[in-house]
Amino acid sequence: MVLTGAEIVIRCLQEEKVEYVFGxxxxxxxxxxxxxxxxxxxxxxxxxHEQGAVHAADGYARSTEKVGVxxxxxxxxVTNAVTGIATAYMDSIPxxxxxxxxxxxxxGQDAFQEVDTVGITRPCVKHNFLVKDVRELASTIKKxxxxxxxxxxxxxxxxxxxxxxxxxxxxxxxxxxxxxxxNPVIKGHQGQIKKAVQxxxxxxxxxxxxGGGVILSDAADKLAKLVRQLGFPVTNTLMGLGGFPATDKxxxxxxxMHGTYEANMAMQHCDVLLAVGARFDDRVIGNPANFAxxxxxxxxxxxxxxxxxxxVKVDVPIxxxxxxxxxxxxxxxxxxxxxxxxxxxxxxxxxxEEWRGKDCLKYDRKSKIxxxxxxxxxxxxxxxxxxFVCSDVGQHQMWAAQxxxxxxxxxxxxxxxxxxxxxxxxAAMGVQLAHPxxxxxxxxxxxxxxxxxxxxxxxxxxxxxxxxxLLNNGYLGMVRQWQQLFHGNRYAESYVDALPDFVKLAxxxxxxxxxxxxxxxxxxxxxxxxKRKDDLVxxxxxxDPTENVYPMVQGGKGLTEMILSEEx
Amino acid sequence: xxxxxxxxxxNEAGALSRxxxxxxxxxxxxxxxTVAPTEDPSMSRITIVSIGSDDIIEQITKQLNKLxxxxxxxxxxxxAHIERELMLVKVRATGKDRExxxxxxxxxxxRIIDVTETTxxxxxxxxxxxxDSFIEAIDRTLILETVRTGVCGIGRGDRILKI
Ligand SMILES: Cc1ncc(C[n+]2csc(CCOP(=O)(O)OP(=O)(O)O)c2C)c(N)n1
Numbered sequence: 001m002v003l004t005g006a007e008i009v010i011r012c013l014q015e016e017k018v019e020y021v022f023g024x025x026x027x028x029x030x031x032x033x034x035x036x037x038x039x040x041x042x043x044x045x046x047x048x049h050e051q052g053a054v055h056a057a058d059g060y061a062r063s064t065e066k067v068g069v070x071x072x073x074x075x076x077x078v079t080n081a082v083t084g085i086a087t088a089y090m091d092s093i094p095x096x097x098x099x100x101x102x103x104x105x106x107x108g109q110d111a112f113q114e115v116d117t118v119g120i121t122r123p124c125v126k127h128n129f130l131v132k133d134v135r136e137l138a139s140t141i142k143k144x145x146x147x148x149x150x151x152x153x154x155x156x157x158x159x160x161x162x163x164x165x166x167x168x169x170x171x172x173x174x175x176x177x178x179x180x181x182x183n184p185v186i187k188g189h190q191g192q193i194k195k196a197v198q199x200x201x202x203x204x205x206x207x208x209x210x211g212g213g214v215i216l217s218d219a220a221d222k223l224a225k226l227v228r229q230l231g232f233p234v235t236n237t238l239m240g241l242g243g244f245p246a247t248d249k250x251x252x253x254x255x256x257m258h259g260t261y262e263a264n265m266a267m268q269h270c271d272v273l274l275a276v277g278a279r280f281d282d283r284v285i286g287n288p289a290n291f292a293x294x295x296x297x298x299x300x301x302x303x304x305x306x307x308x309x310x311x312v313k314v315d316v317p318i319x320x321x322x323x324x325x326x327x328x329x330x331x332x333x334x335x336x337x338x339x340x341x342x343x344x345x346x347x348x349x350x351x352x353e354e355w356r357g358k359d360c361l362k363y364d365r366k367s368k369i370x371x372x373x374x375x376x377x378x379x380x381x382x383x384x385x386x387x388f389v390c391s392d393v394g395q396h397q398m399w400a401a402q403x404x405x406x407x408x409x410x411x412x413x414x415x416x417x418x419x420x421x422x423x424x425x426x427a428a429m430g431v432q433l434a435h436p437x438x439x440x441x442x443x444x445x446x447x448x449x450x451x452x453x454x455x456x457x458x459x460x461x462x463x464x465x466x467x468x469x470l471l472n473n474g475y476l477g478m479v480r481q482w483q484q485l486f487h488g489n490r491y492a493e494s495y496v497d498a499l500p501d502f503v504k505l506a507x508x509x510x511x512x513x514x515x516x517x518x519x520x521x522x523x524x525x526x527x528x529x530x531k532r533k534d535d536l537v538x539x540x541x542x543x544d545p546t547e548n549v550y551p552m553v554q555g556g557k558g559l560t561e562m563i564l565s566e567e568x
Numbered sequence: 569x570x571x572x573x574x575x576x577x578x579n580e581a582g583a584l585s586r587x588x589x590x591x592x593x594x595x596x597x598x599x600x601x602t603v604a605p606t607e608d609p610s611m612s613r614i615t616i617v618s619i620g621s622d623d624i625i626e627q628i629t630k631q632l633n634k635l636x637x638x639x640x641x642x643x644x645x646x647x648a649h650i651e652r653e654l655m656l657v658k659v660r661a662t663g664k665d666r667e668x669x670x671x672x673x674x675x676x677x678x679r680i681i682d683v684t685e686t687t688x689x690x691x692x693x694x695x696x697x698x699x700d701s702f703i704e705a706i707d708r709t710l711i712l713e714t715v716r717t718g719v720c721g722i723g724r725g726d727r728i729l730k731i
């Protein structure tokens with residue numbers, strides 16, 4: 001059948017079973033919008049800023065196992081979207097971004113709203129395409145969806161000049177994709193897997209460290225099986241929370257810059273480390289030189305060969321799809337009939353329990369000012385640990401990660417890699433649309449929330465009953481914390497003056513606002529908010545402005561050089 | 569250490585900029601880069617000379633492999649291989665220098681491919697060291713212009729880069 005480019009775009013989205021496209025119209029995508037108007041299978045969500053569109057598509061993808069889709073116009077539409085694209089790229093989120101471009105004949109002439117989209121986005125996408133021939137449009141979109149979700153996932157951008165969306169051609173959606181230059185490995189190398197099993201069974205002080213890869217590849221079940229089979233301690237990165245149940249005894253908490261004492265100590269002192277879908281980044285292991293001081297054997301499973309031996313040398317690299325490889329390891333151990341060194345592992349656990357005994361996440365529970373940790377704990381209790389929690393970036397993000405116990409994957413959405421303030425609210429919109437009726441919280445700071453506050457309007461239009469938990473300390477708290485600890489208490493530009501009245505602000509967008517100033521009111525407010533199933537409730541918690549996130553490893557230091565509290 | 573990395577890449581618009589963009593974004597060094605289509609015009613072959621520790625070269629190869637349009641990558645300097653570079657040098661060739669230039673060109677197995685009353689253009693191929701030593705050997709003040717292609721390389725014997 002003969003269709004226009006714009007019709008083809010919609011057809012392809014339907015073929016890919018896309019539920020929602022998050023977007024914002026403009027000149028170069030008008031033909032495509034016209035086609036949206038004529039159908040109702042693929043629903044369009046009109047955001048208020050293109051950054052919001054991409055974050056919303058991102059939140060949608062993180063909370064499901066599907067690809068998020070965003071649509072933006074050329075020029076400023078694209079540049080506004082770049083932060084969102086880079087955010088998704090750093091966290092390997094499967095996403096397809098469709099952008100309009102000036103007509104083919106105008107490209108390179110500094111036309112109105114022209115930017116070199118492929119050039120600008122090249123370093124922050126998995127791949128991108130400029131479609132110059134309408135006959136290649138359908139196959140390009142097919143490739144984009146395939147690339148976005150296979151191998152190590154990531155955002156893929158398709159740039160479509162306006163004339164292409166108006167040109168007609170014969171349409172057929174390709175059934176499959178074959179690319180000679182792209183063949184991600186699935187099966188792990190059996191010889192390496194054998195070596196890994198042997199190391200694990202001989203380990204005296206074993207440790208399992210897992211990252212976002214476990215979430216992205218839906219490997220949590222397989223991971224849990226292996227962890228239980230071995231009886232080893234397990235830690236998750238900020239991106240990997242929910243990859244292993246946080247309430248399980250074998251879980252020693254998050255590791256890294258704001259990880260628990262026990263997780264970081266165990267990470268440093270183990271003799272065999274199994275790294276699963278994690279990438280040893282600077283916020284996780286600190287300085288690689290310090291990390292290397294205690295020798296240990298490292299097994300690293302990852303879909304991306306370039307993540308292996310990038311920052312630390314690995315002894316047993318295994319490239320493959322995590323569920324597949326984890327399954328192989330579990331089966332091989334079972335078949336061997338061998339058990340881990342139980343005596344040694346028992347002694348190791350004793351040491352870990354001693355570290356755990358430090359209770360590094362304790363805080364002042366008798367405080368007369370609201371403590372942020374207390375708010376997150378109550379949020380956990382009130383939602384029975386069942387909420388989808390989206391966060392922005394700053395202290396509140398770390399408190400949410402430390403105190404909300406995620407037992408399931410895809411419940412915790414945050415910008416771990418890029419650290420994008422403004423991510424939380426739009427991401428939560430995508431999550432809520434993907435999970436209608438489910439409790440969705442956005443934990444944020446007064447700095448971050450103002451970076452995409454305009455999306456409150458989108459929430460009204462689409463009736464998204466988010467629960468916004470603003471931990472309001474009046475400061476760009478994480479910046480203030482660094483200034484307090486490392487810059488002699490000089491709070492340069494980290495105090496946020498002239499804040500709006502958030503209650504009135506929420507109300508002006510047609511939502512419910514609450515201000516909470518006493519610890520005794522925290523639980524009641526949260527209960528009330530989550531009871532209001534149809535309303536977006538914006539809770540402004542006046543928290544202790546001096547509170548800091550602990551433990552803390554200073555950038556560039558070793559993992560065990562933790563600051564545990566103010567006094568130390 | 570100096571490495572010569574060869575890769576096959578889809579001959580698509582923008583493919584080269586993905587390669588060079590990768591090097592600049594990750595602060596890898598490029599000593600030289602050559603590119604042209606292969607006997608199969610749907611593919612180009614790129615030769616990159618880079619200097620870095622073994623760890624860095626390993627990352628470079630992995631990162632190149634990760635580019636969607638890259639079909640194959642090998643570090644041909646890991647084993648026996650041949651490198652060639654082409655250089656064109658325009659020199660002043662007057663008076664007694666005219667004879668001397670001809671002589672030097674012959675010694676280095678160069679060819680004079682353009683002649684005017686006052687200048688020669690000498691064409692020279694060889695590995696990088698040979699071209700460097702030609703430049704060293706002639707009188708610097710007589711050089712008017714030089715242009716070099718950068719290194720292209722190929723494995724010896726059975727070492728073949730093909731899909
Ligand atoms: C877009 C962006 N700009 C700047 C930063 C640097 N930054 C990191 S945390 C932070 C402060 C965040 O303040 P707030 O949202 O109020 O959260 P708090 O730390 O107080 O909980 C800043 C400015 C960032 N991460 N993202």
